[in-house]
Amino acid sequence: MILHTFKKETKELWRDGRVRIAFFIVLLLTTIAVFISTNHYKNVNEQYVEASANEREVWDNQGEKNPHSAAHYGTYAFKPKYPLSLIDQGVDKYTGTSIFLEAHNRNEAQFIAASDQTGLARFGDLTPDFILLFMIPLLLILIAYNSITKEKERGTLTLLNSQGAIGWKIVLGKWIAIFFPVSILLFVLFISTGLLLSNLPDFGVFSWSSLFALFVTYMIYYAIFINLVLIISASVKKSGIALVLSLSVWILICLVLPKMASNLAEYKYPYPTRQEFAANVAKDKKLGLDGHNPWSKAAKELEEQTLKEYGVDSLSQLPFNYDAYRMQKGEEHEAEIFFKHYNYLKTQYSNQNGIYQTLATVSPYLPTRFLSMAIAKTDYNTHWDFSDAAENYRIETQKFLNDHFAKESKLGEWGFKADAGFWKQLPKFNYEPPSLSEIMKTNTSSIIIMLVWFIGSFTLLFFTTKSL
Numbered sequence: 001m002i003l004h005t006f007k008k009e010t011k012e013l014w015r016d017g018r019v020r021i022a023f024f025i026v027l028l029l030t031t032i033a034v035f036i037s038t039n040h041y042k043n044v045n046e047q048y049v050e051a052s053a054n055e056r057e058v059w060d061n062q063g064e065k066n067p068h069s070a071a072h073y074g075t076y077a078f079k080p081k082y083p084l085s086l087i088d089q090g091v092d093k094y095t096g097t098s099i100f101l102e103a104h105n106r107n108e109a110q111f112i113a114a115s116d117q118t119g120l121a122r123f124g125d126l127t128p129d130f131i132l133l134f135m136i137p138l139l140l141i142l143i144a145y146n147s148i149t150k151e152k153e154r155g156t157l158t159l160l161n162s163q164g165a166i167g168w169k170i171v172l173g174k175w176i177a178i179f180f181p182v183s184i185l186l187f188v189l190f191i192s193t194g195l196l197l198s199n200l201p202d203f204g205v206f207s208w209s210s211l212f213a214l215f216v217t218y219m220i221y222y223a224i225f226i227n228l229v230l231i232i233s234a235s236v237k238k239s240g241i242a243l244v245l246s247l248s249v250w251i252l253i254c255l256v257l258p259k260m261a262s263n264l265a266e267y268k269y270p271y272p273t274r275q276e277f278a279a280n281v282a283k284d285k286k287l288g289l290d291g292h293n294p295w296s297k298a299a300k301e302l303e304e305q306t307l308k309e310y311g312v313d314s315l316s317q318l319p320f321n322y323d324a325y326r327m328q329k330g331e332e333h334e335a336e337i338f339f340k341h342y343n344y345l346k347t348q349y350s351n352q353n354g355i356y357q358t359l360a361t362v363s364p365y366l367p368t369r370f371l372s373m374a375i376a377k378t379d380y381n382t383h384w385d386f387s388d389a390a391e392n393y394r395i396e397t398q399k400f401l402n403d404h405f406a407k408e409s410k411l412g413e414w415g416f417k418a419d420a421g422f423w424k425q426l427p428k429f430n431y432e433p434p435s436l437s438e439i440m441k442t443n444t445s446s447i448i449i450m451l452v453w454f455i456g457s458f459t460l461l462f463f464t465t466k467s468l
Helices: 002-015 017-060 067-073 119-123 128-144 149-154 156-162 167-198 208-235 239-268 274-286 297-310 322-362 365-376 380-408 436-442 444-465
Strands: 075-078 098-102
Touching: 002 017, 002 167, 017 075, 017 128, 017 167, 067 098, 067 322, 067 380, 075 380, 098 380, 128 167, 128 208, 128 239, 128 365, 149 239, 167 208, 167 444, 208 239, 208 365, 208 436, 208 444, 239 322, 239 365, 274 322, 297 322, 322 365, 322 380, 322 444, 365 436, 365 444, 436 444
Parallel strands: none
Antiparallel strands: 075 098
16 A cells, blocks of 8 residues: 555656646756855865965964064964855854964954855855755645645545555655655755765865765655645645645744744843953953063062062073063963853853754754754854864964063063074964764754654654544
8 A cells, every 4th residue: 555655646746747847946956056055165165275375384484583473473273164064054154264363362253255245145045055944845845735635635535445545554655755756856966965075185074974964864854844744734624725834834944933043042142242242351351461561460460479489589580581471371361361251152152052942842944954054064063163273273372482482582582583494383273173973962952852853743643644
């Protein structure tokens, strides 16, 4: 019965011109989106490789210079573009691509792609994740909305029952017939993407396991959608009503609830404005050690402590340049302040994410969206991780420069210059993103919610169609 129903449904779907046209349009849009994303991915990574090499060359060839002057001269940490961003660009276009690393200041990522776009960008970009999250569920609705209502309208359901057909077997055959073409489309898309990415040189480490995890995530998402549409189709008598209700569910799940979650999270746990954030940082800085101000209370306390620690009577008797030592202590104090205030931003983000997770219980779109971005390494967690790695590198760089200044010069020797070859001793910035296992552990709640949706929707579908 299951196989017979599958063959029957497949033939009917293929004969339906609307389904063929819709399937062709989705396939065409997916091909165009992958082509556009591939070119974008190549261009961004070529720029990343070129910019990283050029910036390092500039740093290495500064010539003779005072180390603290080099600290203010600064350098850049560039955020790499990861392979699976070809499928899901996530928040990359809103978070910036590089961070300027300088003394006494923690900067935010610059060169945000969204800021370079015109007003037409408000209409949205044609990207693979847009097709996967919005268009394919619409295709599923078109395919499945009348799967059961048409049997009621034609009277064939009564005939099947009279022949001893079992309701859940009929529905399972229909379910497989609906799921099969979409799974083939998605399989071709992901395999093509995997082969393409695995043959691109020097553009990040591609992982088939991450691609498979992304594939499974979307398969579960579509299975949930099919279940919801079939539940509606089994619960009403008319195909027109089933179509309207299915589209209403799509609007609610994919558009209304995500926007509601965003507004609610921002209202309940708002971020401080840029001006407020800068003012709070400046206030805390004034209360502590300023490496450039030897007359402050904190500087005098550090001076007394250092003299006592080394058992000397004057700064000139110290075995290092105290001015550089004081600047390094000031850097460490300022770094603690920056971590304090950025950790507050992370806390607010975590609280907002809790709102999203709560509403994810009524919208399978949200956990799918979060998992997709996380696996593709285009989510906010990865961006925060990159930002922290860049800040740690900035702190290590300042210590590298100030320590050299302190060891190789004497008190008051501000004219000291490091050798031209000294700069090459600084290790290159190398950011390692979270592994797939770490990502899955971080997103455990989203995985659990998706599995609950998956199992719950199948259970509800079984009991809804059991009496057919």
